Amino acid sequence: MEKNDEHVVLKKEHVKKLNFKMKFCLLTACFMLFQLSANSLMSQKKMEFEYDNVPLKRILNEITSQTGYRFFYNVKEIDDKQKISLNINGENVREVMNELAVKANFDFKINENQIVLTQGKTTSHKFQEREIEGTVTDEQGTPLPGANIIEKGTANGVTADFDGNFSISTDNENAILVVSYIGFATKEVAVEGKSEIQITLSEDSAKLDEVVVVGYGTVKRSDLTGATSSVSTKDIEDQPSGRVDEVLQGRSPGLAVQNSSASPNGNINIRIRGSNSVNGSNDPLVVVDGFVGGNLNTINPNDIADIQVLKDAASTAIYGSRGANGVVLVTTKTGRSDSKFIIGYDTFMSYQTIRKKIDLLNAVEYAETVNARRAALDVALPFTMEDIEGFGRNGGTDWQDEIFRPALQQSHQLSVSGGTEKSTLYLAGNYLNNEGIMKGSSYERFSFRANTQVQINDRLKVGVNLFLFRSEDNPNISGGSQDAAPTHAAQVYAPTLPVYNPDGSYSQPSGQYGPPQLRNPLALAVEPINDNIANNQTLNTSVDYKLSKNLSAKVIFGYRSIHNENSFYRNTKPEGGASQSRASITNSRFTVLQNTNQLNYNKTFSEVHSLDVTAVYEQQREDLNSSFTGAEGFASDAFTYNNLALGSFPQIPQSNRTRKDIQSFVGRINYGFKDRYLLTLTTRYDGASVFGRDNKWGLFPSAAFAWRLSNEAFMEQFSKINDFKIRASYGITGSQAVSPYSSLARFDSNQGYAIDGSTYSTGVGLGELGNPDLRWEKTDQLNIGLDLAMFKNRLQFTFDFYNKVTKDLLLQIPLPRTSGFGSLLRNIGEVQNRGFEINLGGDPITGNFSWNTNANFAVNENKVLALAGDNEVTLGSVGFPNFGNTVFLEVGQPIGLLRGYIQDGVWRTDEATEADTFGAFPGAPKYIDQNNDGQIDNDDIANMGTTLPKATYGWSNTFSYKNLSLNVLLQGSIGNKLYNLTRVRTERASSDSDATDSRILNRWTPENQNTDVPSFLGSNNYEQLQTSRWLEDASYLRFKNITLSYMFPQDLLKRLNINSARIFLSGINLITFTDYSGYDPEASTNVDAFGGIDNAPYPSQKAYSIGLNLSL
Incomplete structure (x- = not known):
């Protein structure tokens, strides 16, 4: 039997075929595996x-x-x-x-x-409108009454009730609801066809990611390395006012706002971290929507979306030569791209009254004190007992009541805002009218703003901001010479005189009724015509182009034209026909052209390195043209200032033109590592035409570093701390505290040359010496700060310490008379401002009842460090006749040091012998003999103090319950003094006037020796003028604003097709605590570096307002 082999023998050709098939299968398998691997890699x-x-x-x-x-x-x-x-x-x-x-x-x-x-199977489609009900709570299940629920992309919205419940109708089953509540993170909730929704909000931990505006860009608040503060639209909303600068008061640490003149369009001084300059302005730089050099007085508060205050060098160095005084960045409103167009109407009406009157003598008291003084002087008495009894019956004249009045202020604004995916639009027109509490004064303002942005394509965006402004201001003459200002006259005019004579003319002083240079207060208030018309047109266009994912370019072209016209006419009625009528017209046109070219690169590397680079080239040109014409001696008042040719004595016409050019190169690098270590490097290279040939360019660098400890691993154990950041910065900023051509010698024309000894001819002569060595004032500033946020940002704390030193201080230095010139502008010294700022705020209570609070406190110490070899420089007097030099710069002392005789009461009868050694007597003022030489002379003039405040503060509180809200703002200052020239005028009797202040009733007499008011004889014969008696403590605490508001419920408004409605009642300056005896502790006639001189400016007022905010 033959055995079969178990192995199969293949023929050669079969092997070849099999090898091919195996290779093919293997190749296919490998390819499939490769594909699977590739697909897996692709998918992952x-x-x-x-x-x-x-x-x-x-x-x-x-x-x-x-x-x-x-x-x-x-x-x-x-x-x-x-x-x-x-x-x-x-x-x-x-x-x-x-x-x-x-x-x-x-x-x-x-x-x-x-x-x-x-x-998709769930294609969005319209379905029958239905109600969606829900509840809004916090993480603990506490209802959030007043929470806002808005259907995204629409104006459809409601407000949760007291129990947090809401009901909103929609016809979109895929609608998204945007739910927001103060102090909580905004949440978007998809409807997804549901009819009931439970919404839980988490406390806001994203406040640190809020984007804030800084110079030439924006940055997350958590990434800030500099010292800044902000004022929100909510703050503006809570204080009805026609002026932005008033709204800033008390809102920000280190920002001191002084209402120096409370006239409808009066001056308000703003200081950030003290005064740096004596010769130039100390006001901060204002930037509106990127346009450098705005004016807060012209901005309608309702148009503002955000205000940022930049204080340290890290924040302001990017503005270089104009950043030394700090910067206020204003961003105006724009439309929302995800909203349909909304029509808004905002209005308020205020009833204003004078806040406080000076305590003056009435007619009976005045007549009795005048008689008493005449008796002391042993002269005839001007008033009989019958006269005094008659004054008691008719009350005499209260001149303050005659020139002041209750006044109305009203504001109306109509706005339209909204947008599509590709464009946004904000239009607003505003009308403001303020009658003014002093008769003869008024202010009227019209403004229109149009802000639009268009997204041309994915890369290109174009923006156009247009602002039109017109105002008509009719101010009274205030401060200055006492023969022109109604406030002066009302304080010293005899209350025994009537307003009008029997023939209807204004009464005039004569003889015993006061010095002849005084004028009827009411006539001074209402008779002069002082029309000031201002027109402002501003066009600001921008083009943003995204060059790549990380690189963008922006170009801004800005144009501003301001035309001011002052037309003045004063007839002879205030003087009773004793002087010439006069008229004048002054015109000025100020134009600004600005071009800003900016590149910005932003990229994050390896998720740990963040880089933001900004490069800017900017140029600006300012042109000013002005002219003046005037005349005196008009035969008729019919034409007022409308035909100057009718004047008998024409004045010399004047005209002036100046130009100022600035060019700048700017660079900034923001670098962050792991969101823990933040570095900001900034530099600006400015060139300005106003300085000398060799000093036109200046470099202004800064560096800042911040460490966010809260992001470190070792801080994880402190779970209650949300943010903890330490900041440090150092930089140099500048000030252009000179006018154009100050570095050049100037020739002036004048008609004061009588070449032949009798006929005056027009000539040209050297009017002012130039200084080719003029250079920038430069301010070095060191800042160390700390930011802390805790308890899910419900508590926020900020602390900053700063040290500012201004070098090359510009000042007019007196020249010898032999030079033929009065002074020369030079760089001569250094000034230091050093202090600290604290801000504490948060939401201590949330839920059914909520409380939001914000408190700030700032201390500033001002000191002159050097005066180019001199120990002191005289700045002048306080602006009162016969006063000697009172205001000085002295090394080691603050700017605006006041000097005078230090009064130590009044000499008593038992001090008669000692008083006689000084040439004085009982009842005369007692002055301190500083050098103990037994006499009172110029060597006894000593430092009296400074007008600058040592500290300023503010405290804002908002209490809310359901739709009701109460906002209370307190603000004040500590340590500032005011030189009260009103008291000099009203309390001191002289050879041709009598005291009108009620303090004179407490004058020294043998029976009343415990007083600081001298006797009639002491006041008349021995009293020095520049004395500490007139210097008063002007520290104050004021309830600046109290506003009670109510938001109407959404279910009611929805039936009326109204989007939102808010009504409010407000009171401004209702309560003030101060020891100052004048009109107002903020008053200041001079508005230079030191202020603090009260020469009877326009007094402040209380205001009671009612208003409405409505949107459709």
Whole structure:
């Protein structure tokens, strides 16, 4: 039997065929494995991109470029042009497609390296409108009354009731509800066809990610390395006012706002961290929507979206030569791209009265004190007992009541805002009218703002901001010479005189009724015509272009034209026909051209390094043209200032033109490492035409570092701390505290030359010496700060210490008379401002009843460090006749040091012998003999104090219950003094006038020796003028604003087709605690570096307002 072999023997050709098949199968298997591996790699590849409002097709192309997947779909089913926003950071293709499918409403299937898109099964469609009910609570289940619920992309919205319940109607089953509440993170909730929704809000931990505006850009609040503070639209809303600067008062640490003149369009002084300059302005630089050099007085508060105050060098050095006084950045409102157009109407009306009157003598008291003084002087008495009894019956004249009145202020604004995906628009027109509490004064303002932005394509965006402004101001003459200001006259005019004579003319002083130079107060208030018309046109255009994902460019062209015209006419009625009538017209036109070219690069590397680089080239030109014409001696008042040719004595016409050019190169680098260590480097290289030939350019660098300790691992154990950051910065900023051509000698023309000894001819002579060595004032500033946020940001604390030193201080230095010139502008010294700022705020109580609070406190010490070899420089007097030099600069002392005789009461009868050694007597003022030489002379003049405050503070509180809200703002200052010239005028009797102040009733007599008011003889014969007696403590605490508001419930408004409605009652300056005896502790006639001289400016007022905010 033959045995079969178990092995199969293959022939050679079979082997070849098998080898081919095996190779083919092996190759196929490898290819399949490779494909599976490739597909697996493709599907797991992580993607990173961010797109905002771009076509779907662009996102699909991005996915293809990053993964290799190709897309297949029917364009009739899938709209690849629909706009989608998507932010992807480390997600794979399936995760990305899941998110994208929801947004774009499609289904998808991944086949190897292909993705097939099909029409979604849940295509959004309109369905019958129905009610969606829900409740809004916090994480503990506490209802959040007043929470806002708005359907995204619409104006459809409601407010939760006391129990957190709400009901909202919608016709979109896929609607998204945006839910917000103060102190909590905003949340978006998808309806998804539900009829009941429970919404839980988390306390806001994202406040640190709030984007704030800084110079030439924005930055997250958590990434700030400099010292800044902000004023929100809520703050502005809570204080009805026609002026932005009034709203800033008490809101920010280190920002001192002084209402120096409370006239409807009066001066308000703003100081950030003290005064740096004596010769130039100490007001901060104002930047409105990127346009450098704005005016807060012209801005309508309702148009403001945000105000940022930049204080340290790290924040302000980017503005270089104009940043030394700090910077106020104003951003105006724009429309929302995700909102339909909303019509808004905002209005308020205020009833204003004088806050306080000076305590003056009435007619009986005045007549009795005049008689008493005449008796002491042993002269005839001017008033009989019958006269005095008659004054008691008719009351005499209260001249303050005659010139002051209750006055109305009203504001009306109509606005339209909204937008589409590609464009936004904000239009607003405002009308403001303020009658003024002094007769003869008024202010009227019209403004229009149009802000629009258009997204041309994915890369290009164009913006246009237009602002038109016109005001008509009719101010009274205040401060200055006492024969012109009604406030002066009302304080010293005899209350025994009537307003009008029997023939209807104004009464005039004569003889015993006062010095002849005084004028009837009412005539001074109402007779002069003082029309000031201002027109402002501002056009600011911007073009933003995204060069790449990380690089963008921005170009701004700005134009501003300001035309002011002052037309003045004063007839002879105030003087009773004793002087010439006079008229004048002054015109000025100020134009500004600005071009800003900016590049910005922003990128994050390896998720740990963040870099933001900004480069700017900017140029600005300022032109000023002004002219003056005037005449005196008009035969008739009929034409007032409308025909100057009718004047008998024409004045010499004058005209002037100046130009100022600035060019700048700017660079800034923001670097962050692991969101813990932050570095900011800034430099600006400025060139200005106003300085000498060799000093036109200046470099202004700064560096800042911040350490966010809260992001360190060792801080994880402190779970209650949300943010803890330490900041440090140092930099140099500048000030252009000179007018154009100050470095050059100036020739002036004049008609004061009588060449032949009798006939005056026009000539030209050297009017002012130039100083070719003029250079920038430069301020070095060191800042160390701390930011702390705790308890889910419900408590926030900020502390800053700073030291500012201003070098090359510019000052007019007196020249010898032999030079033929009075003074020369020079760089002569150094001034230091050093202090600290504290801000504490938060939401101590949330829920049914809520309380939001913010308190700030700032201390500033001002000191002159050097005066170019001299120990002191005289700045002048306080502006009163016969006063000697009173205001000085002295090394080691603050700017604006006041000097005078130090009064130590009044000599008593038992001090008669000692008084006689000084040439005095009982009842005369007692002055301190500083050098103990037994006499009172100029060597006894000593330092009396400074007018600068040592500290300022503010405290804002908002209490809310349901739809009711109460806001209370307190603010004040500590340590500032005012030189009260009103008292000099009213309390001191002289040879041709009598005291009118009620203090004179407490004058020294043998029976009343415990007083600091001298006797009639002491006041008349021995009293020195510049004395500490007139210097008063002007520290104060004021209830600046109290506003009670009510938001109408949404269920009511919805039936009326109203989006929102708020009504409010407000009181301004209702209560003030101060020892100052004048009109107001903030008053200041002079508005220079030191202020603090009260020469009877326009007094402040209390205001009671009612208003309405409505949107449709």
